Amino acid sequence: MNQSPSLINQAALITGSDSGIGKGVALALAAAGAKVVINYAHNHDAAEEAVNQIIALGGEAFAFQADVSHEDEVKAMFAQMFERYGTIDILVNNAGLQKDSKFVDMSLDDWNKVISINLTGQFLCSREAAKEFIRRGVVEDRSRAAGKIICMSSVHEVIPWAGHVNYAASKGGISMFMKSIAQELAPHKIRVVGIGPGAIQTPINKSAWDTPEALDKLLTLIPYNRIGKPDDIGQLAAWLASDQADYITGTTIFMDGGMTLYPGFADNG
Numbered sequence: 001m002n003q004s005p006s007l008i009n010q011a012a013l014i015t016g017s018d019s020g021i022g023k024g025v026a027l028a029l030a031a032a033g034a035k036v037v038i039n040y041a042h043n044h045d046a047a048e049e050a051v052n053q054i055i056a057l058g059g060e061a062f063a064f065q066a067d068v069s070h071e072d073e074v075k076a077m078f079a080q081m082f083e084r085y086g087t088i089d090i091l092v093n094n095a096g097l098q099k100d101s102k103f104v105d106m107s108l109d110d111w112n113k114v115i116s117i118n119l120t121g122q123f124l125c126s127r128e129a130a131k132e133f134i135r136r137g138v139v140e141d142r143s144r145a146a147g148k149i150i151c152m153s154s155v156h157e158v159i160p161w162a163g164h165v166n167y168a169a170s171k172g173g174i175s176m177f178m179k180s181i182a183q184e185l186a187p188h189k190i191r192v193v194g195i196g197p198g199a200i201q202t203p204i205n206k207s208a209w210d211t212p213e214a215l216d217k218l219l220t221l222i223p224y225n226r227i228g229k230p231d232d233i234g235q236l237a238a239w240l241a242s243d244q245a246d247y248i249t250g251t252t253i254f255m256d257g258g259m260t261l262y263p264g265f266a267d268n269g
């Protein structure tokens with residue numbers, strides 16, 4: 001019986017995988033047998049470190065710098081991937097950032113930056129991947145699907161977030177983007193799935209966990225009473241990309257220790 005998800009001989013691109021959740025996903029996909037592209041925006045050394053970690057574990061990887069909100073850079077990244085690996089089987093749209101401020105003080109630049117990386121970046125990368133999946137079709141000995149797209153969302157796809165309206169709007173947008181392309185691409189045997197992480201211990205939310213006081217406050221929002229780790233999300237992504245999840249498309253799986261369970265109502269209301 002096939003126990004662990006297998007991604008052997010599949011090529012995966014994970015955007016923003018030089019750190020945080022993206023790196024956790026890249027390591028997990030590589031451990032399941034995928035060849036991976038480590039995309040990064042600025043930090044070349046961190047990307048090379050991720051590549052080296054994968055190679056040290058017997059995997060295959062290379063790093064490519066591209067800003068996912070720039071069409072020409074995204075196209076160049078896919079061209080390089082097709083040259084090195086021949087095709088793409090799995091896209092993980094992970095690159096994302098926060099630029100937080102009170103709504104009335106939010107600059108147009110901070111609004112545009114977050115929407116362009118978090119949402120437009122997913123559009124640009126998904127479009128390139130989908131064209132290749134449709135061109136190539138299903139390859140029987142690799143996967144039952146012609147391709148898999150995983151859209152990294154957030155609990156803030158459904159939990160409103162004061163002080164972070166650009167970020168929450170981008171994640172709400174990802175939800176309908178993901179579902180709409182899932183509907184359009186399913187007849188081509190392409191699966192599109194969202195992951196909604198809760199609080200995962202990464203640089204993006206360092207201020208929420210790097211002191212005992214901050215962590216205690218954060219844990220009041222997490223019924224399961226622990227912060228998540230990048231590998232939690234990595235394991236889910238590897239499973240979702242595998243044929244074990246072949247009948248899942250067009251939905252977001254929340255992985256949040258119960259953050260979406262309205263924990264404030266546990267002893268109130």
Ligand code: BGC
Binds near residue numbers: 205
């Ligand atoms: C945000 C983190 C936050 C978490 C839970 C994530 O999407 O990027 O900063 O800790 O949601 O609120």
